[in-house]
Amino acid sequence: MALPTPVEHATGAGVLRRNNVRVLGNPEGRPMVFAHGFGCSQEMWRLLTPGFEPDHRVVLYDLVGAGGSDLAAYDRGRYDSLHAHADDLVDILTVLDLRDAVLVAHSVSTMIAVLAAVRAPERVGALVLVGPSPRYINDDDYVGGFERADIDALLDTLDANYLGWSSTMAPVVMGNPDRPELGQELTDSFCRVDPAIAAHFARVTFLSDNRRDLAAVRTPTLVVQCSDDVIAPYEVGAFVHASIPGSELAVLSATGHVPHLSAPEELAAAMRRYLG
Amino acid sequence: MAERLAGGGSEQEDALSTVDRLVESAPCGLLTTTTDGSVLLVNETLLRWLGRAREDLVGRPFEELLTTAGRLFYQTRYLPVLRLRGEVREAALTLRTADGGELPVLASSVLGGGAEGEAVFVALFDATGRRNYERELLAARREADRSERRVRVLQEASVSFDGCETEGALALALAEVARTAAEAASSAVFVLDGAVLRRVAGDSPLGDAPDGGPEAEAARASVPVTVDGPSDADRYAGLAERLSAGRAEAMSAVPILAEGEPLGVVSCYFGRARGVDGDALELQAALARQAGQVLRRIRLQDRLRHSSLHDPLTELPNRAHLQSRLTEALESSAKTRRPLALLFVDLDGFKAINDRLGHAGGDAVLAQVAERLRRLVRRGDTVARFGGDEFAIVCVEADAAAAVRVADRVREAMREPLRGVPGGYPLTASIGVALHEPHGEVVSASDLVLAADGAMYRSKSEGRDRSVVVRA
Secondary structure, three states, rough: OOOOOOOHHHHHHHHHHHHHEEEEOOOOOEEEEHHHHHHHHOHHOOOOOOOOOOOOOEEOOOOOOOOOOHHOOOOOOHHOOOHHHHHHHHHHHHHHHOOOOEEEOOOOHHHHHHHHHHOOOEEEEEEEEEEOOOOOOOOOOOOOOOOOHHHHHHHHHHHHHHHHOOOOOOOOOOOOOOOOOOOOOOOOOOOOOOHHHHHHHHHHHHOOOOOOHHHOOOOEEEEEEEEEOOOHHHHHHHHHHHHHHOOOOEEEEEEEEOHHHHHHHHHHHHHHHHOO | OOOOOOOOOOOOHHHHHHHOOOHOOOOOOEEEEOOOOOEEEOOHHHHHHHHHHHHHHHEHHHHHHHOHHHHHHHHHHHHHHHHHOOOEEEEEEEEOOOOEEEEEEEEEEEEEEOEEHHHHEEEEEEEEEEHHHHHHHHHHHHHHHHHHHHHHHHHHHHHHHHHOOOHHHHHHHHHHHHHHHOOOOOEEEEEEEOOOEEEEOOOOOOOOOOOOHHHHHHHOOOOOOOOHHHHOOOOOOOHHHHHHHHHOOOOEEEEEEEEEEEEEEEEEOOOOOOOHHHHHHHHHHHHHHHHHHHHHHHHHHHHHHHHHHHHOOOOOOOOHHHHHHHHHHHHHHHOOOOOOEEEEEEEHHHHHHHHHHHHHHHHHHHHHHHHHHHHHHHOOOEEEEEOOEEEEEEOOOOOOOHHHHHHHHHHHHHOOOOOOOOOOOOOOEEEEEEOOOOOOOOOOHHHHHHHHHHHHHHHHHOOOOOOOEEEE
């Protein structure tokens, strides 16, 4: 298998296509780059970003392997750690020539954004880390929230969801929802999942350890912690806050792991309060 | 459906209670939650499956009913899709029952509006049989995929290795196929040069000569060596830091063996801490074995090629090699229009030495002569042993003066005393120089040899220890 050569993607168009980059909003505004988490694609941000479009240049993209990205670029050796994803993010910042950008990152992308901010501090003005976790697995005194066996069981669950053969047995008893504002305009790439990539990316996401990278961050950082987030519990958010020098911690009343879908207004307010 | 309607007499109430009974005892679990996931209503079937009372569930988050892995999937995939698309169909989740058991289910959910605002309607189907069946199929397919992949990797490697003519090409092929097979961030091939490993292909965070690390151990002990992560790397001084500087945290180093003898090491480097599983390591070892055999073959061929073109006594190019070297030099001379000289060197007095010292002593003298000739020629010139006590020197870009200078140096060197030769056995050289100055005429290597040979005989007949120059 040939590596995606740096030359091939060194062109701006190559990078933008590879990561399915979309640029919206106010071209004069402060750039805001949204990096989605494990399990979905840039569609995750659709309830949050419209509010920032009038006064920000909004950049959305898909991690390679997710959504509308170039799946052929997913070299499993290269993407076996978060380093390559961080290089991709730096590529995007460089190709769009962004300065003072706000990186708004969720879930696994929080560590990708951390690595990118350390690599290209001249382009990143602020980090907003939503539900960050530098390591999901418990380790001595460190509470990550999971055991290795939980992650193996997750891989099993992914198999069951993406690799099952049996045709659908369960009827949808409730009928279709009448929610035209959602779903209708979603593209084919909506949360597209390649089963093999999803399983590989799950390993990279949940088995990486980026705790030692946090101390190198010199970018102003807001850590956004939800209430009752089973994936990134409060202790983990507090650990990230304590490890990134000068960071601030905002605890939302929103529950769960995806406040940009469950409580976009509260998240937006916390971001605006921090960014001023 | 949470509260059973009291049985009534009217037809409407009868109809309602029929619907109610259907909902409560349908062969699937039914529940509704708030958009935040708090359970609002739940049917009897689900309560029975879970072994829980209604009041244990109502008001509690639905995700608490799930296994940890189920919650991970529910939060990262199920809920986002439900919120974005308004529905989720047949997600495979696992419920935890009150007695500590697990119940695999298929869950379908829709977001719906109601009098009390939005709610999530969920139907759960017992998927125990299906899950077990699929798991077996999946395990079988995994196993089949794995062995198919292994065979394919080894076959492709075999084709790719067999096409390699040089060590460098083989090392490149091995590095690439090992990286792909192991899904590693980078890979490198090192070859043993004496006791030292040198990188000949690929990229390594450890640089060109990884002394004292896992590669050295793999080569020394002829066993694969793995490093799972930074703390494991502490077995070797400074290794974690060197890996980290190259954005690697784990690695596997496998010796390249041929007939049990280590020839080198192939290493894979990983961007995160991870165990290198037995299958992957075995595959890397199988690739290294294949490459080891090919490397041995290439080295054998190199040796055969070398011996077919060199004189075993002096290690100088032989007559066949001289012929091809001379042809190359003539072609290049025709292109550059620069002159070329061929020196034919015949030793005077060697026969007497050989008769006195015997063949072994004569051979030792020839080896000394070869060594002297090799030292005194210019860079780019070729010294060959033509046969017996005859040597030839191809001097590229040499005019008459330059060729004579070389010839003079040769004659001078021959007069120096020789180890193991008693006094009274002088050795000198008679030299014929064929000078070729390209002016469009075609001259073959044989023409040049013939001319130099003739000139050498003139030197002999004119009194030995001299040079005669002819143009050819």
